[in-house]
Amino acid sequence: MSIAAVRDYFAQFGMADNVLEFSTSSATVELAAQAAGVIPARIAKSLSFKVDGKAILIITAGDAKVDNAKFKNAFHTKAKMLTPEEVVDLVGHAVGGVCPFAIKEDVAVYLDCSMKRFPSVFPAAGSANSAIELTCDQLEQYAQNVQGWGDFCKGWQAED
Template sequence: MSIEKVKTYFKGFRIEDKIEEFEISSATVDLAAKALGIDGARIAKSLSFMVENNPIIIVMAGDAKVDNSAYKQYFHTKAKMLIYEEVHNLIGHDVGGVCPFALPGNVKVYLDVSLKRFETVYPAAGSSNSAVKLTCDELEKYCSNFVSWIDVCKGWKEIV
C-alpha cells in the first residue's frame, strides 16, 4: 500500500508520526480541505505529467491551475497529464493519494511558488485519506527527487 511506503520513507527522517489519516476521503482538494477543516488553497495538490518520456510531479496550491503557456516555456513541451493507469504504474501512488514522497528515482518533483504564500501546507501521504502538515521548507526537504521551485500556475495570484 502506498501510504505504507510513505510511512517507511518518513521513518528515515523520523517524521512518520506527522501523517494524519482520516475516516473520510481526502482524495480531492475539496475533500481534503473538509477533512482537515482548512481552506482548500492550503492543500498541496500533486499533479503528474510526462516530460520527454519521463514522469514528473508538480506540487501546487489547491487553488492553482497549470498555466499552459508558462508550463510550455519552462518545460519546452505541452502539458500532458498522466492517465490513471500511468499514475499508478509510473508514480507508484494512486490518483487521490499522489504525493511527492517515496517516489521512484526517475520521477522528478517540482514545487510551484503558489505554495509559498502559506506558513504550512498539506500534501497527501500516499492514500486517498491522508495528509501531512509541512512548512514549504520541510516540503522541499522531504520530497523525493526535488528539482526546483517553479512558477507555472495561474488562478491563485492576488491582483495588485
C-alpha cells in the first residue's frame, strides 16, 4: 500500500486533499513532529503486534509506550511486535508509514486513550513522509476495523 492508497481511501470521505506530504521524512515520531510543526506527543504512532496469529494495530500518542501488563490484560498474551517484513505482509504498509487507513481487512485497530488529551493528532498516511491531521473523533470514524478505545500505554501521564 502507499500514500496513494491512503489518499484513495480518504477520497470516499471527501478528505483526500487533507493528506499531508512532506519534503522530509516523517518515519519516526520526532521527524513527524518536526515535519508537522507539532510536539512529538501529538503524533499518532501505529504500533503493530501479533495476537492469535493476526496483526493488530494500537494507535497511541507519540510520547506513550505500550505497558506490557496492560497489553497482556487486554489481549491475554505477551506483547510481540511484528518484524518489518511481517508489517508489510500482514498490515499492508511499510514501517514509517503504518497507519489505520487502507490496511488489510483482517487487521484490528485499537485506539489508546493517551491521544484524547489533544484537539487533534497526526497519524501517518501510508508513506514515510506523510500524515493527516484528525481529531480523535475523526480518527475513530475513519480508521478501519476500530475495536474501540482502551488504556494500553504508560509514560504519558504525570503519575506513570
